[in-house]
Amino acid sequence: MNIGIIGTGSLGRMLIEGFIEQKICQPDQIYISNRTIEKMQKIKSIYPLINLADNNKCVLEKADWIFICVKPLDLPFVFQETGTSFPDNKLIISTLLAPGLEYLDSLIKGKVLRIYPSITQSTGHGVMLVAFGKRVIETEKRELLDCFNRLGKAFEISERYFRIAGDITSCGPAFMAYMTASLANTAIEHGLDKSLALDMAGETMLGTALLLKEKQLSFEQMINQVATPGGCTAAGVQILARDLSPIIADLFQATREKEKEIINNVTESMQNLF
Ligand SMILES: NC(=O)C1=CN([C@@H]2O[C@H](COP(=O)(O)OP(=O)(O)OC[C@H]3O[C@@H](n4cnc5c(N)ncnc54)[C@H](O)[C@@H]3O)[C@@H](O)[C@H]2O)C=CC1
Numbered sequence: 313m314n315i316g317i318i319g320t321g322s323l324g325r326m327l328i329e330g331f332i333e334q335k336i337c338q339p340d341q342i343y344i345s346n347r348t349i350e351k352m353q354k355i356k357s358i359y360p361l362i363n364l365a366d367n368n369k370c371v372l373e374k375a376d377w378i379f380i381c382v383k384p385l386d387l388p389f390v391f392q393e394t395g396t397s398f399p400d401n402k403l404i405i406s407t408l409l410a411p412g413l414e415y416l417d418s419l420i421k422g423k424v425l426r427i428y429p430s431i432t433q434s435t436g437h438g439v440m441l442v443a444f445g446k447r448v449i450e451t452e453k454r455e456l457l458d459c460f461n462r463l464g465k466a467f468e469i470s471e472r473y474f475r476i477a478g479d480i481t482s483c484g485p486a487f488m489a490y491m492t493a494s495l496a497n498t499a500i501e502h503g504l505d506k507s508l509a510l511d512m513a514g515e516t517m518l519g520t521a522l523l524l525k526e527k528q529l530s531f532e533q534m535i536n537q538v539a540t541p542g543g544c545t546a547a548g549v550q551i552l553a554r555d556l557s558p559i560i561a562d563l564f565q566a567t568r569e570k571e572k573e574i575i576n577n578v579t580e581s582m583q584n585l586f
């Protein structure tokens with residue numbers, strides 16, 4: 313089975329690393345294309361056997377599973393080039409937050425699904441949200457989910473939950489990194505050396521994740537184990553409990569509004585072209 317990646321930015325590259333590092337396929341089974349050649353060449357310097365395609369059409373010809381990893385507003389240009397009619401043995405896999413499956417199923421003659429991956433999955437950990445279009449059959453669904461489960465955990469859910477789940481799983485790594493960096497930055501403001509603070513923050517984030525996983529702790533158990541009764545962690549947690557909720561509510565609102573804007577813009581530009 314050959315894998316195609318159209319768009320080798322952050323996410324396309326993560327998928328390439330994940331497929332190769334988790335031994336889902338060999339580098340010579342992967343065909344990639346990108347608008348600018350430099351990003352592809354960097355990937356080729358790491359995986360010399362990977363195939364650089366001349367254009368997106370070549371990826372479609374060579375690969376069986378084709379992951380589209382461009383930004384939503386670039387999608388119309390991809391379909392302009394490749395057409396929208398694909399044989400039944402190909403699976404078109406959109407990583408984009410828009411357009412939705414109903415539109416893709418009506419535009420594309422062929423099999424399509426949506427995934428919402430996470431950049432963390434190159435490590436074999438993290439979450440992939442999955443929703444299948446109506447022409448994907450059961451055996452293909454199982455094969456896809458088996459593959460995605462080797463890149464962390466795959467959750468087949470209705471795409472109407474992609475936004476709120478994606479705030480945890482796909483945007484989450486950035487939000488969590490921001491919060492951890494904020495702890496470090498405040499410590500820096502209080503006089504701790506910058507590189508020490510950042511190193512400490514990263515190591516603590518890693519240790520926290522490993523502890524949660526290895527000891528199968530719930531978040532609440534983790535908090536309770538750290539927060540000695542009457543101690544300073546408990547004092548800090550009280551501040552979070554008092555002040556964090558409205559900020560997180562604003563964050564969910566902001567991602568939802570941005571998603572709406574992107575969906576409107578993509579729908580308009582698709583309608584202009586098709
Ligand atoms: N970065 C992330 O963690 C996640 C991203 N996504 C989705 O993945 C998609 C890509 O996101 P990123 O990788 O972050 O963006 P990016 O901007 O890093 O990468 C997009 C790539 O597509 C290429 N491209 C643009 N037009 C093209 C065309 N016509 N043909 C071939 N290549 C073309 C660009 O040169 C660029 O390398 C977006 O739709 C995003 O919503 C989904 C979940 C997580």
Ligand SMILES: O=C(O)[C@@H]1CCC=N1
Nearest residue numbers: 409429478482483484
């Ligand atoms: O920021 C974005 O729009 C994409 C989707 C989730 C992560 N990156």
